Amino acid sequence: MRNRQNWAVALSAIVLVCCGALLLSQKVNAAGEGKITGTVKLDGTAPHMKGIDMSKDPYCAKAHATDPAHLEQVVAGANGGLENVVLYISNWSGSAQASTAVPVFDQKNCVYTPHVLAMDAGQTFKVITSDQTTHNIHPLPNPMTGNIPWNQSQPPGAAPVEKSWKAAEVIPVQCNIHPWMHGWFVVVKGPYATTDDKGSYTIDNVPPGNYTVTAWQETYNTMTQKVTVAAGASATADFTFKAK
Amino acid sequence: MGKAFGVVLTIITTISVAIFVSRHWWFPEVASAHGGAMDHQFVETFVGAAIGFILAQLALAVFAWKYGEQKGDNRPIRIFPGGVKWLLVLAFVYVGSEIILLEFVGQKVWAAMYFTPPATDSLQVQVLAGQFAFYFRYPGPDGKFGPIHADKIDEASANFFGIDPSDPASKDDIVTAELAVPVNKPVELLLNSKDMDHGFYLREMRVQQDMLPGMQIPIHFTPTKIGKYDIACNQLCGLGHYNMRAFLEVMSEEDYQKWIVQQASLQ
């Protein structure tokens, strides 16, 4: 573990130095970066999301006594806005973003909050627990990508688990103790965003250029769109998934 | 030193027997039809074992107390009266009677559970164990279970039994996370496992059975008391083993009918 962290630190340091060198030599103005915004909608009615029976663990059942939990494979808002869609630039060729923000994956009331956690490859993220029951985080990456699977229990009050992923991949996450707990780590290269409950998103810090924006949704897979970002301006890319 | 040993051993024996006899820690109250016979069998075994326990420990304590060597002790050693013969007889009589009593008389309980077929009007429920939860399937009005398709099991979309939606036998099946049965009605459980060896342990019902992948193992019993009981996994199945459990709710007939209708509506 320590090793991998050292690696990550060393890697980030190298990347930082390289970025700095690049920036200095080309004298690019960082303030010229633009952004991509838009909304993701669902065309048609969302499929019925089954309720989750948590009677196996009385702690979980009690937490949802008044507000039963449902599956979250498709979460559509009132105006058709799709939540939990990850937007990223699929033809990103720039360097990894040295983002200091730490995405947090919370285990709360025996569900994952958020259901989908997007992050940059190499970016450190945190898994925390707010529950008084033991959880177990088990991401299942494809071993071919170079991401190494892990499986770690987190009892109540345990310290956060801090990790990062090497390669871009969509990784399913599950809790071995509570079989209904399913979530996703969406690891991408470059800037990304996740839609909110209205389906809108903003990808910040996009340098000017031509891009392919990809929207990923766990049930409906992906859609792409080409956009051009001008310096300091905002480009728009709206997506509409068709309900099956 | 020998006297001290005698005293300590007597104290240990007394406390152990006293705790057993006080029944401070004892089986949970029985809630199934066959459970009483099993408890009876236990008590019989217990009496037999207690006699052996007390006699052996006290004999040891007395001998250690009595036969310690003193300084300048010249008393001759004494051979056990009757030598080996009576000890052999004692061992054969003691163990032999236990075997006859327990093995042949006591087999009835085992036979009742495993050699007799379940009553024809039993409520059949299929149980599927997986890391680390039990799920239950009621056959629905047609009384038929569809097959379990391992490749179709998908917990993320709550298809716990791998039900093929196009299969007519599965269509009306009711899948629940809790086992509910009406009181005083025989129940037959068909135990399946999708991944590991699991155990199905219902203390109050005096029911326990391992669940093996690749096998469907039937067990049957008749609950006699309304209440909510804990179903525990009792065969090491992985990291969440201790947390693998479900609940059995024994309900009145009316409550059960309401419950099953409500569950059907949730499918």
Add this chain to the structure above:
Amino acid sequence: MSHSSGPLSATAVHDGRDLPVWGGGALPYAVPSKKLGMWLFIVSDAITFSAVIFAYGYLRLAAPAWPRPFETASIVNATVMTFVLLSSSVAMVLAVRASSLGKVSGAVGWLVATALGGVIFDILHIREWLGLIAEGVRPFSNPWGTPMFGAAFFTMTGLHMIHVTIGVVYLLIIAVGFGRRKLSAVDVEVSGLYWHFVDLVWMFIFPLVYLLSAKMA
């Protein structure tokens, strides 16, 4: 303390009776230690094989259908292998006989002949393996159904092949040692026990693995 010689000369007093007792140091059951050791090894090794064969039987009986892919060529090949192994056992008998008669060169010759039989057996067997592998048999799958066929086949014959290979090395060591007169006739006899055992195991594996899986006309 008196040291009387002769294995049966010491007497002991027990209950006032004089009993002739075994003299110690020699061999009460007329079995040299090495030979007894080899017999015990054979017992335990036989149990290991039995466990594997039990596993094979257990799974084969439980399987709804078990492939019977061995065509005449395979059976002929296995029969030739059996013949080679049996002949090597005969050579072994002759080696043991020669060694007990003190004919060093004869014993070495027959030992080498035995080892050669083992080598031929191994070569034929590996050829058979390669053929099956080329046909697509793997420990986890095969072209004919029940995947456990490959697992059982490779495990049982592989275990036996390891025994044969070890046996060949063992026999050659014995041959060299006996040739240099560093080892005794007992050592040759003990190696013979091992070789006959390996041969005997094959006599179980041949029908169980090959004949029971021969293609039905």
Add this chain to the structure above:
Amino acid sequence: MESMPMEVQHHHTAPTSFIRKYVFSVDHKVIGKQYYFLAIFSVFVGMVLSWLVRIHLVWPNIHIWGLGVLSPTGAPGGVMSPDYYLSLLTVHGTLMVFFVLTTAPQAGFGNYALPIQIGAEDMAFPVLNMLSFWVTFLALCALVATLFVKDGPPISGWTAYPPLSAVGSDAGPGLGMGQNLWAVSIALFCVGSLLGALNFIVTTVDLRCKGMTLMRMPLTCWAWLITAILSLLSFAVLFAACVLLFLDRNAGTSFFLPAGLLVNGKLQNHSGGSPLLWQHLFWFFGHPEVYIAIVPGFGVISHVLSVFSRKPVLGYKVIVGCLLSIGFLSFTVWGHHMFLSGMSPYSGFLFSIPTLIITIPATIVSLLWLGTVYGGRLRFTTSMMFGLGFISVFVTGGLGGMFLAQPSLDIFLHGTYFVVGHFHMVMGVAAIFGMFAGTYFWFPKMFGRMLNEKLGKVHFWITFVGVYCIFMPMHFIGLEGMPRRYSSFVNDAMQPLMPVHTFMTIAALTTGAAQFIFFFNLFWSMYKGAKAPDNPWESTTLEWTVPSPPPFDNFGGKHPVVSYDAYEYGVTRNGKDYIMQTDPPGQPASS
């Protein structure tokens, strides 16, 4: 009768270099000590692990210093996770069963004392003997290595039931590399044990000295012989099982894996196997293994009780017969571990009969020990105290078997703490009491110095009362149906029993701490203890005729001749109340 030509006894000369003398030694006495210290190391680690699992049960959130460094994922920040609990439990069980209970009483004491007791200069195959030890040592290394690999030791328990142990790391932590190392370790251990067993049998059959008939052998030798036979027959099966398990894990075979396994959402590419097959193979080994652990204890206890009661063993021949029948019957009862496993309920019935029958010889032996103690002139040395303690815990633990032998009661008690209490008492504690009795008995011979008796008595009293405090309550909470191998008790009905767990944990910590008295005594006395005379216990057997410690070839080039039975006590001759086995034949003993 035709006499065979005597095989030439190769006198090996005493080695002089340090390596040949203490490391790669072929001397059975050195190898015996090596085994003994291997077991001492294992029992120490195993005991610490048992502390950790007991602590986790009672104080799950406690920070344990150093554990976070050992396993950053299993115990982040030193707080054990539920899976790490299972990992440590597995290593505890494997270490204790294989590397302590199988190793110390048989390979340790047996190697040390068997050749001397039968009047031999060494084992029949000294080089093979050395090889057995080093293979066993490698096995231990492989097992200990699991603590340091990624994901830590396997979580499948010492019984390693598939599919959990066979499907690989999808099933949970420790089931990748850790489980592979486990299988390798056990396979190696089997090889070491098989070679050792073979050596024991040949030695006992072939190398007895003049006059040492089978019926004059000390009961220890009988016990080691029978244990060796059990090892030879049962480890061969476990070896095969481990090979098949290893193939299932690494070669894609499916001996123990049925079709349609869905582990963590991944459909496994296996079909055609049966998890029951492993259980059959494992328990075919596993039940004799119980007797492999305890029978040497039987021998040592019979021996020690006779010496310190100053009486012949009551019913020597009967005890030999009982040991033989226990050995035989132990191969017919493996199914009682599998009453509820899903095998045919009729075989459950069949297996319970020999299981109850096997209690007959065990009962007889216990009664004969009581009869041996009766009317003696008991000398309460520490060794004797552990001998008496052995009878007590063996009876207590054994009676628990009467419940578990019945399939009908097993329906309730299977897999509960009742079982844990039962087998710890009857095979763990009893066997370890046998080891303690043996240590206090043979230490003077092994190291030429006496162990401190006062420290020994303190050690005995805390241990004796301690084990009852730990394992008796397990029976009680077993009656409540508390399942074993749970890292915490989430069930509300179990909460009232937590004080019992706290009590047992404190008892375990105390009893464990008392073992440090023993370790201290052991290592201190080795260098600073009082010099031991040749025969401190006034015992009759051959090892007490030679100096303490014995010379390299045991008898200084002489060949002992035996004229008496092993247990001629309580007879007065030449002012002594015993006759050495090697005393010259004379007037019949008067008792």
